Amino acid sequence: MSRFEIFQIGEDVEPAAGIPEGCEICGHCRMLRGTLPVGTSLPCGAATPHGARRESRPQPLQSPEQTLRGAS
């Protein structure tokens, strides 16, 4: 055996192919879908297929009644 040994462990991690529908790599696609321009690279390496950029801004608070209805 060579003194200068090297071998790959496991496989390369490939970027998710196709539609980012919550891929197993980062799980962010579902959250990002529809919020970024077409073709934007996602953290997992996939690209967004559709959607338009929109500003991320805090949503208006619900009324206490709506909040409690939602929670229960």
Next chain:
Amino acid sequence: MSLVEMHSVLARIYVNEAFLESFCAGPDQALAEYDLTPRETAAFAGIDRDAIRKYASSLRMKTQSRFEAAYRLLFALDAATFQKYYLRFYELRPIRPYESFDGPIVELGRFLECSFAGNPEAPPYAADLARYQRLFYQARFDPRVGIAPRAEPAAMDELDGRVRLGVVPGVRVERFQYDMAALEEALRKDEKPRDVEPKACRVVFQSLPEVGRARKFQVSASTAGLLSRCDGTRELGEIAESLEADPGAVLEAAAKLLRLGLLEEVAAA
């Protein structure tokens, strides 16, 4: 109506299990520090406790899935122990909006390394396994600085003892106390390695140009020594001498490391 106070209570209930249990045991005491009207307090007291427990749990599980994906070998080793420490981490460090997606995953790795080191509940190699997976995750998602798309190395055929080589940006060599390749292979086959003897090993983590892609290699001490000496200042011939190795074997090894994109030629100053 104190909307902010109500939402603060709900957010805390969802992410803090101790507060959730305190709330379920007696809402009046849990809510005492919040500025709520009697009507709002009564509304909270009327919440279905089982439903709110289920909802909080579903939030935790949703978040956990991406941590499981990053540390799937640890999860395969012992899902219950992983879950236990993940929940401790979640309690101490809830996920926050507007933070990078990878920061908490790297933090969990460090938390697990500390939690498993010397912990009789986990196998002795568990801390190494957490570090191994964290470093691979970082290789996949750390910002790419100076990592160019791969091209066939021009100098490979005419490699000689005068060439100077350097390690490619995004490549790092780390030492472990256990044979990580053997552990990974066993865990991927759903085996749970027991009574594993320490065996020093060196792993090279290589970030590839595309975010999300990386490779890892197990290398011998000599290969790690060759990589560490390739800093662009010394010729390969000098490096072979310092390694007390056959120059032909060093050239062959260097050519392989060039082909794999772990080394690159450095122009002479």
